[in-house]
Amino acid sequence: xxxxxxxxxxxxxxxxxxxxxxxxxxxxxxxxxxxxxxxxxxxxxxxxxxxxxxxxxxxxxxxxxxxxxxxxxxxxxxxxxxxxxxxxxxxxxxxxxxxxxxxxxxxxxxxxxxxxxxxxxxxxxxxxxxxxxxxxxxxxxxxxxxxxxxxxxxxxxxxxxxxxxxxxxxxxxxxxxxxxxxxxx
Amino acid sequence: xxxxxxxxxxxxxxxxxxxxxxxxxxxxxxxxxxxxxxxxxxxxxxxxxxxxxxxxxxxxxxxxxxxxxxxxxxxxxxxxxxxxxxxxxxxxxxxxxxxxxxxxxxxxxxxxxxxxxxxxxxxxxxxxxxxxxxxxxxxxxxxxxxxxxxxxxxxxxxxxxxxxxxxxxxxxxxxxxxxxxxxxxxxxxxxxxxxxxxxxxxxxxxxxxxxxxxxxxxxxxxxxxxxxxxxxxxxxxxxxxxxxxxxxxxxxxxxxxxxxxxxxxxxxxxxxxxxxxxxxxxxxxxxxxxxxxxxxxxxxxxxxxxxxxxxxxxxxxxxxxxxxxxxxxxxxxxxxxxxxxxxxxxxxxxxxxxxxxxxxxxxxxxxxxxxxxx
Numbered sequence: 001x002x003x004x005x006x007x008x009x010x011x012x013x014x015x016x017x018x019x020x021x022x023x024x025x026x027x028x029x030x031x032x033x034x035x036x037x038x039x040x041x042x043x044x045x046x047x048x049x050x051x052x053x054x055x056x057x058x059x060x061x062x063x064x065x066x067x068x069x070x071x072x073x074x075x076x077x078x079x080x081x082x083x084x085x086x087x088x089x090x091x092x093x094x095x096x097x098x099x100x101x102x103x104x105x106x107x108x109x110x111x112x113x114x115x116x117x118x119x120x121x122x123x124x125x126x127x128x129x130x131x132x133x134x135x136x137x138x139x140x141x142x143x144x145x146x147x148x149x150x151x152x153x154x155x156x157x158x159x160x161x162x163x164x165x166x167x168x169x170x171x172x173x174x175x176x177x178x179x180x181x182x183x184x185x
Numbered sequence: 186x187x188x189x190x191x192x193x194x195x196x197x198x199x200x201x202x203x204x205x206x207x208x209x210x211x212x213x214x215x216x217x218x219x220x221x222x223x224x225x226x227x228x229x230x231x232x233x234x235x236x237x238x239x240x241x242x243x244x245x246x247x248x249x250x251x252x253x254x255x256x257x258x259x260x261x262x263x264x265x266x267x268x269x270x271x272x273x274x275x276x277x278x279x280x281x282x283x284x285x286x287x288x289x290x291x292x293x294x295x296x297x298x299x300x301x302x303x304x305x306x307x308x309x310x311x312x313x314x315x316x317x318x319x320x321x322x323x324x325x326x327x328x329x330x331x332x333x334x335x336x337x338x339x340x341x342x343x344x345x346x347x348x349x350x351x352x353x354x355x356x357x358x359x360x361x362x363x364x365x366x367x368x369x370x371x372x373x374x375x376x377x378x379x380x381x382x383x384x385x386x387x388x389x390x391x392x393x394x395x396x397x398x399x400x401x402x403x404x405x406x407x408x409x410x411x412x413x414x415x416x417x418x419x420x421x422x423x424x425x426x427x428x429x430x431x432x433x434x435x436x437x438x439x440x441x442x443x444x445x446x447x448x449x450x451x452x453x454x455x456x457x458x459x460x461x462x463x464x465x466x467x468x469x470x471x472x473x474x475x476x477x478x479x480x481x482x483x484x485x486x487x488x489x490x491x492x493x494x495x496x497x498x499x500x501x502x503x504x505x506x507x508x509x510x511x512x513x514x515x516x517x518x519x520x521x522x523x524x525x526x527x528x529x530x531x532x533x534x535x536x537x538x539x540x541x542x543x544x545x546x547x548x549x550x551x552x553x554x555x556x557x558x559x
Contacts, residue, residue, distance in 0.1 A: 031222050035215065040207035053214045060218065061226040090552035124206040127199060136556050146203035160549075174196040181199065 025070040030077050031060060037148040038085045044143035045089050047132060055092045059085035079157035082148055086140075086158055093136070130180035138173035145170055251533070258525050334417040335474065338390050338481035340397055341411075345490035346404035348380040354404050355382050358485055361399040365392040367480070374487070384485040393481045400483075405490060416474055423470035430464035 038059060043052035063084045070080055131139060144150050144158060156166035192200060210218075221227070346354045355374040362369055367388030374382035388396040401409065437457045444450045 028222075035218065036207070036210060039210040043208035049208070049211075052208070053210060056210070057218050057221065060222060064222070064226045087552065090555050094551065094555040120202075120205075124202050127202045128206060131203070140556065142203065146200050147207040149204075171192065171196070174192055174199060177199055178196060 025067050025072075025077060027064060027067045030063075030081060034078060034081055034148075035060070038081065040147035041082065041140075041143040042085055042089045044131065044147055045136060045140050046092065047139075051092055055088045056085065058092075059088040062088060075157040076154055078148070078150060079154040082144060082150065082154070082158045126181055126184055127177070130177055130184055133180050134173065134176055137169075138176055141166075141169050141173040142177060251529075254529065255526055258529065259522055334415060335420045335478040336390070337414045337416045337477045338393055339412050339414075339483070340393065340409070340481065341484040341486070342397070342400055342406065343408040343486045343488060344400070344404040345407045345488050348376075348489040350404070351380040351382060351487060351489060352376055354487055355384070357403045358384050358386075358400060358487070361396060361403070362386045362388060362483075364399070365389065365396040367392075367396065367483075380489040382487040384483075384487070386483040386485060387480040388483055390479055390481045393483070396483065400485060404487070407488065416477060420471070420474040420478070423467055423474050426467035427464065427471055430460055430467050434460045434464060 035056070039052055039056045042055045042059070043049055046052050046055065059081070063081050066084070070077070074080075075083075131142060134142070141155070141159070144155050150158065152167050152170065153163050155170065156163040159166060159169070161169070191197065344354065352374060355372070359369055359372070362384075365388050367386055370385040370387055372382065372384045386396075397409070397411075434457065437453055437460060441450065441453045441457065444453055
């Protein structure tokens with residue numbers, strides 16, 4: 001597992017990968033390191049920013065309440081957190097049956113207005129649009145992998161499948177995404 | 186299909202584009218969530234007391250029901266099984282239950298034959314000591330002149346003593362009987378595992394209270410029953426027969442003195458023999474009635490007190506062996522209660538576990554179905 005820099009608008013910390021021997025959960029560090037990732041995953045799954053905000057807050061609250069019951073032997077912190085977020089998101093899906101499309105992301109005003117950057121932005125928009133057309137199961141796998149930054153083992157833990165199966169699901173979802181991008185081109 | 190952690194280049198490029206452009210939360214929302222996280226996610230405004238108590242009540246109801254069942258089972262388990270005590274009585278065990286039973290009748294002039302000695306037994310009150318032998322008599326003791334009336338008294342005692350003291354208490358019963366001027370009609374004492382005994386005593390009626398008091402001091406009194414029966418009518422009847430027989434005998438004697446012929450003399454002598462036998466029988470009847478009034482029947486049942494056997498050893502001392510016995514008994518009772526509770530709790534726990542597992546599985550399937558339908 002990689003040590004990866006955490007994307008956060010307010011705090012920039014490096015979260016160590018979860019160790020099976022670490023007895024206690026550092027919830028504060030986990031929150032700061034995973035807040036935006038959880039939101040990205042939930043927003044991709046629900047395709048509704050308002051619902052994603054609610055569900056993300058709810059997921060962190062649930063995680064905070066359950067932090068005492070966290071067992072490092074049963075999986076990493078991030079996998080545990082994204083499992084909770086997944087339950088909250090699916091509960092929300094079931095309750096509200098929201099299918100609204102994800103609102104368009106605001107333009108990156110800080111990006112340099114070069115041709116290369118514009119081209120890259122167009123590609124990202126095409127991928128984002130293609131992603132929105134995929135079924136929820138594929139969207140979820142892709143969001144967990146590329147938005148939440150989980151490796152295949154953590155992906156498997158969150159989805160409740162084997163590691164090999166998780167890799168297969170990911171490959172299949174990415175292939176579908178490739179096809180959707182090509183179809184829209 | 187293999188499942189590597191890395192993707193083919195064309196898919197990895199898509200992944201890079203995805204990584205560069207995740208949905209980002211609004212700074213305003215992020216700041217609010219940061220504040221809530223810093224505050225430890227304070228709970229939402231409290232609901233009303235009634236709505237807060239509703240789930241608690243729902244959760245407590247089965248628990249209270251279960252607690253009632255457990256309390257009932259424990260209560261039943263701690264009750265001594267019926268018939269365990271050798272006394273077989275229903276005494277409380279904490280003290281003697283005394284029932285004074287008196288009966289009176291109006292059978293003066295009764296034509297019953299005293300020589301049979303058969304009296305109708307009187308049923309004691311339910312749950313008391315064995316019935317006292319005497320039966321109905323005549324008149325209420327308090328209804329007329331007490332001095333002139335004859336009373337037959339009886340009593341029954343159930344004494345409980347530690348098994349090792351049964352024989353000593355038996356000896357003491359005999360000593361008390363002798364001391365009050367009474368005698369033992371019959372006795373039976375057994376030692377060992379079936380320790381116990383029975384005593385049929387006759388004590389002077391005038392000293393019955395002292396005899397009962399002395400006997401009661403010998404051991405723990407489980408039951409005590411007293412009864413009295415008015416036998417005035419029988420006494421009067423017997424004495425009347427004696428008087429009539431005497432009068433008839435005197436008349437025959439006078440007739441014999443006047444007899445002149447041999448046949449007449451023989452006939453009167455024959456009648457005299459018959460009257461003499463009747464007179465003797467009537468006198469015996471009077472003696473029996475007087476004896477019944479003069480001596481009271483006392484039945485003593487001596488039983489082994491198993492409970493005190495464990496508590497007090499030889500000579501009433503509490504020895505380490507007694508302590509071990511007590512400890513074993515406590516462990517036995519505790520193990521029995523635990524077994525009963527376990528037999529109730531275990532199936533419930535298994536059912537609860539299965540229900541919980543089914544609920545979790547159902548919830549997971551519902552979520553997965555939601556994901557497929559989305």
